[in-house]
Amino acid sequence: MSEPTRIAAPDGVAPAAQYSHVVSATGRLVAVSGQLALDERGTLVGEGDPAAQARQVFENLKRCLAAAGAGFEHVVKLTYFVTDTAHLPAIRAARAAHIPDDRLPASSAVRVAGLVAPEFLMEIEALAVVGD
Numbered sequence: 001m002s003e004p005t006r007i008a009a010p011d012g013v014a015p016a017a018q019y020s021h022v023v024s025a026t027g028r029l030v031a032v033s034g035q036l037a038l039d040e041r042g043t044l045v046g047e048g049d050p051a052a053q054a055r056q057v058f059e060n061l062k063r064c065l066a067a068a069g070a071g072f073e074h075v076v077k078l079t080y081f082v083t084d085t086a087h088l089p090a091i092r093a094a095r096a097a098h099i100p101d102d103r104l105p106a107s108s109a110v111r112v113a114g115l116v117a118p119e120f121l122m123e124i125e126a127l128a129v130v131g132d
Helices: 050-067 085-097
Strands: 006-009 020-026 028-035 075-082 106-111 122-132
Touching: 020 106, 028 050, 050 085, 050 122, 075 085, 085 106, 085 122
Parallel strands: 075 106
Antiparallel strands: 006 020, 028 122, 075 122
């Protein structure tokens, strides 16, 4: 795999502080389904606590990536589904524990009316590219 190329601000596009507008890479695609704040037993972690839920979601993403031979260094895109955009700072803090600011992936954030159950505040999916 080539090192992912990150372009924070293509010509004519406003710079982004919290993500890269463009990330390109070559290799094997790894798609990680949206992860919820569930522990290994399927129990909700952090009811009503966006920071605790974000930490659990990123731990789940880490485990899923590892199962495919990948890590956060391979992530090229994250998609955040949140019930309230006020949860985004908690998500950014959890992300910062795994992904340094100079390696930010492309990202999308979508505010949703609800997730699979009302106690879930967020769901996050990832796309990664790893070498063959």
